[in-house]
Amino acid sequence: xxxxxxxxxxxxxxxxxxxxxxxxxxxxxxxxxxxxxxxxxxxxxxxxxxxxxxxxxxxxxxxxxxxxxxxxxxxxxxxxxxxxxxxxxxxxxxxxxxxxxxxxxxxxxxxxxxxxxxxxxxxxxxxxxxxxxxxxxxxxxxxxxxxxxxxxxxxxxxxxxxxxxxxxxxxxxxxxxxxxxxxxxxxxxxxxxxxxxxxxxxxxxxxxxxxxxxxxxxxxxxxxxxxxxxxxxxxxxxx
Numbered sequence: 001x002x003x004x005x006x007x008x009x010x011x012x013x014x015x016x017x018x019x020x021x022x023x024x025x026x027x028x029x030x031x032x033x034x035x036x037x038x039x040x041x042x043x044x045x046x047x048x049x050x051x052x053x054x055x056x057x058x059x060x061x062x063x064x065x066x067x068x069x070x071x072x073x074x075x076x077x078x079x080x081x082x083x084x085x086x087x088x089x090x091x092x093x094x095x096x097x098x099x100x101x102x103x104x105x106x107x108x109x110x111x112x113x114x115x116x117x118x119x120x121x122x123x124x125x126x127x128x129x130x131x132x133x134x135x136x137x138x139x140x141x142x143x144x145x146x147x148x149x150x151x152x153x154x155x156x157x158x159x160x161x162x163x164x165x166x167x168x169x170x171x172x173x174x175x176x177x178x179x180x181x182x183x184x185x186x187x188x189x190x191x192x193x194x195x196x197x198x199x200x201x202x203x204x205x206x207x208x209x210x211x212x213x214x215x216x217x218x219x220x221x222x223x224x225x226x227x228x229x230x231x232x233x234x235x236x237x238x239x
Contacts (some may be wrong), residue, residue: 006022035194
């Protein structure tokens with residue numbers, strides 16, 4: 001059974017259709033990459049999956065259960081974690097406290113169990129040295145790592161990553177990709193929106209292309225990037 005499924009999902013804002021009849025299945029433990037020009041509807045699709053916005057038509061399924069009208073917090077508890085393109089930590093809380101909030105209210109953990117769990121995530125994401133630092137004073141790479149760590153702290157079965165490698169140096173990107181690959185190797189399913197293609201393609205098994213809200217193509221990364229239509233729309237290369 002698919003861990004996540006979209007069935008003919010569409011969403012419009014006034015006359016602008018930002019998601020247009022999108023359907024796909026994500027298998028347990030699979031990593032799916034999503035690319036497309038700016039304004040293609042990628043982040044809107046994440047908001048539809050998490051319940052931050054409701055579709056005009058179509059359905060969203062988690063583990064075969066229709067969650068189309070389920071509130072966002074219930075989807076987090078059910079196993080959907082997310083990072084945001086622009087990091088949104090609790091700036092006045094420490095890095096460790098940010099994770100504790102996620103573990104308590106998303107992961108259902110408390111007391112010593114939550115503390116041990118969060119300390120393990122800090123080590124795995126390289127945030128241990130700044131655990132007691134307020135999140136508002138972190139560097140960009142540290143904030144990106146905190147976005148990933150907070151999503152992990154909810155104990156997700158699928159993580160949605162929204163351009164988490166954007167704005168990083170090559171060295172920082174390598175470090176972040178290594179962390180994501182390790183999470184994926186443990187069996188966590190991933191849906192990753194990204195413009196840094198070499199980072200994306202080093203992790204995902206399949207690649208989806210969105211354009212004007214519609215799914216243009218989905219398949220193996222090499223096959224997708226070899227498409228003349230994809231090169232013309234996404235890379236600006238004439239077919």
